[in-house]
């Protein structure tokens with residue numbers, strides 16, 4: 001392998017983790033489909049509340065070996081394997097002689113397919129049946145459009161071919177639509193599953209946050225029988241639900257789930273494969289695609305470098321110059337020019353805006369503390385330019401994407417007063433003033449000084 005320092009070294013890699021979807025996981029680990037590939041839980045016992053004994057690669061190879069030795073026909077061989085919940089389809093698995101490899105342990109959790117397209121899909125199906133699909137759709141349709149929430153104008157029950165990102169948007173609104181309309185155990189189960197899904201995606205974990213995951217799972221296990229009582233399920237023998245039992249251990253062993261999410265690779269499939277293919281002439285395409293990608297990578301790296309250089313503060317910077325580097329973008333011209341302050345307070349429902357603005361401006365005067373003698377100093381102006389929206393960079397996937405995405409990573413926040421038939425829209429934004437906070441669960445336990453909530457942006 002060519003290493004980072006340019007030297008070529010002989011490398012002996014150890015297979016530690018394997019990222020794949022469920023059918024491939026079963027194929028690779030020689031596990032029977034519909035069973036658990038990490039433990040010896042039988043297909044009919046997947047509803048158990050605790051995992052069974054771990055599968056061991058030596059044991060798996062042993063089962064295949066014994067079946068081979070004793071079976072007189074291919075049929076008998078497969079039957080002997082299946083009796084032990086092992087698939088005999090691959091008699092000589094590639095990992096057989098790999099040192100230090102435990103193929104069952106190496107299979108990583110899959111947030112996209114297991115949690116969103118699996119567990120959440122079931123929960124949505126059960127709860128919407130228990131509630132009433134038409135009524136749930138009506139609820140979803142009537143939600144006001146807001147920042148960070150997708151507005152499903154036709155409801156959600158009629159959607160087919162639902163993508164991962166749409167499922168995530170559904171997960172954000174489901175509980176709010178069901179609250180107060182279904183029995184408490186149904187809501188508790190739904191909430192526990194949603195808690196688990198969000199906790200499983202934390203970018204860092206401690207023993208405390210892993211304990212939250214265990215608690216959420218225990219809560220779900222405690223209340224889930226309500227779905228059987230309601231006649232929506234006969235049992236919980238579903239591999240994706242069973243896989244939840246192995247999440248905490250996997251995170252302890254391999255780190256947080258963003259290290260091995262399939263989402264990133266599926267996303268790259270668009271940039272690295274589909275777009276590359278389209279730019280080629282579809283003949284002997286691989287070298288063309290690689291050349292195209294290499295070129296794009298170099299451009300992306302150089303753009304990153306230029307952005308980095310531009311982000312460095314000048315030697316003698318002023319507040320105005322720094323504002324040019326802000327990640328918040330507004331349009332060149334205001335949505336409403338020269339608006340009267342009283343009018344702004346009225347149309348934006350922001351009573352006390354003038355006073356808050358005065359306090360804010362006063363805070364720049366040295367030696368004067370906030371709220372001190374504010375009212376004695378009138379504002380030197382009574383009109384303002386008003387912008388009805390701004391864009392900002394979420395920067396969630398890191399600012400150094402290998403290939404710049406065509407869609408970008410921008411979000412828009414609206415503060416739009418009522419206009420004719422169009423209803424007013426005021427998004428809520430939570431601003432972390434201090435970078436060191438925000439690792440807690442949600443907003444619980446944060447002090448008011450570290451977070452400022454701007455209700456009417």
Ligand SMILES: [Zn+2]
Pocket residue numbers: 036037038039040041051052242245246
């Ligand atoms: Zn298991």
